Amino acid sequence: MNAKDSLKPLVRGAYDLQSLRIQMGNRIVMNWKAKAGKGPGETDSEGLAAEDIDYLKMLKTHYRKIASGLAIEEKPPKAHERAREQAPPVTPERIPSRSKFIGDEIISSYTELVLLAQYIDIEKQEALHFRRLASVLEDFPIYTDFLEPTVGCGPAMSGVIISEIDIGKARYPSSLWAYAGLDVHTFMQTDPALENFGNVVSQGRSRRAHHLVDRTYINAAGEEAVRKSITFNPFLKTKLVGVLGPSFLKCGNATYRKLYDDYKHRLESDPRKAGWSKGHRHNASIRYMVKMFLGDLYNAWRAIEGLPIAPTYAEAKLGMGPDLRVHAAVRKTPEKVKQPLARSRAKQSKIPLAPLKRRKPDSLESAAVLGKPSARH
DSSP states (O other), X not given: OOHHHHHHHHHHXXXXXXXXXXXXXXXXXXXXXHHHTOOTTOOOTTOXXXXXXXXXXXXXXHHHHHHHHSOOOSOOOOHHHHXXXXXXXXXXXXXOOGGGOOOOSSSOSHHHHHHHHHHHHHHHHHHHHHHHHHHHGGGOHHIIIIITXXXXXXXXXXXXXXXXXXXXXXXXXXXXXXXXXXXXEEEEOOOTTSTTTTSEEEEEOOSOGGGOEEXXXXXXXXXXXXXXXXXXXXXXXHHIIIIIHHHHHHTTXXXXXXXXXXXXXXXXXXXXXXXXXXXXXXXXXXXXXXXXXXXXXXXXXHHHTTOOOOOOHHHHTSOOOOOOOOOHHHHTSOHHHXXXXXXXXHTGGGOOOOOOOOOOTTXXXXXXXXXXXXXXX
C-alpha cells in the first residue's frame, strides 16, 4: 500500500470527526434553546447557522469561567506520556468535580457542563487530526509545488483533492470536470409543460432524475440488478464548490477572484441571463472559477507526474488559441515543474491520444471517467 492509498481514509476520517463535532454542536445549541424557551424551527433574520455559532461561543465562554474557577477533578497527563506524541498533546477537558460544581444562569447543571466538555474534546481532536494531515501531505509533490502556494487552498482541501483524484486516469481537463460533477449534461427536453419542449437542453450536472444513469450491481440475494446512479463524486463536488470556491474569494486569491468577477460580469451583461437571480449568477461564477482551477491543477499535476498534457476542448475542437493565463502559484513552483509543463504544452499537438467515442446527447455513460462514483442519489 502506497502513501496515497492511506491518505483517503485519513482525510475521510478527519471530515467524519468534523461532522460529529457539528452534529454535537447542533444538539447542544438546540438543548440550550429549549431551555431558554425558543422552540425548534424558529430562526432569526440572520439565519440559524450564524446564530448557532454565536450560541456556542457564549456557552463556551461560560464553560471556561466555571472550569477555571473551581478545583479540577481530572489530572493532566504525565510528562513521559506527552512525549510520546509528536504533535502537541490533546488532553481531555478538565472539569470540576460534581461536589464542587457551581453553575450559573447559562450552565446550571453538571450534565450540561460534561456535555460541553465532550464537545470541546472532539473539537481538539478534530484540530489535531487536520494538523497531522498537513504533515502527511509533505510527501506529495503536487501539494508542495502547486496546492500549498495557492492562496485559499489549505491542507484540508488539498488532502481532499489528492486523495479523491487519480490524475493518471484524467486524460483531459474535462475528465476532471466530469468526475467532480462540473460538466454539462445535454438531453432532449420531453416535458410538454416547459417552453423548451422538444429542444436540446444543457444543464449543469446534478442529482436530477434525468441526470442519472442505470448501473448494474449485485444485490443481497447475489443477483445482478439495476439501479439509478449519479455519475460524479459528490464528496469532491461539495468540497470544491462549497468550500474551495468561497475560500478563494475570502482569502483574496487575485488570480481566481478575477476569473470570478469577469465571468459574473459576463452573466450580468448577457440579456439571455436577465432573469437569473444574484444567487444564480454567483453560483455559476463559483462553478466556472473552480473549473478553471481544475484546469490549472490538471496541467501542473500531469507535468509533475511526467504524463502527457492534452489541450482543452476549446483549443482542440473550437480552434481557439491556448490559454495564456499563468496561474500565480505556477510562477512560484520550482523549475522541475515549470520546464516539463512548458515542454508538454509546446508538444501537445504531437501527443498521441486515443480518440474517445462521441457521447450522444441523451447518454451519460461516459461521464464518470475517473472511477466508479457512489451509487447514492
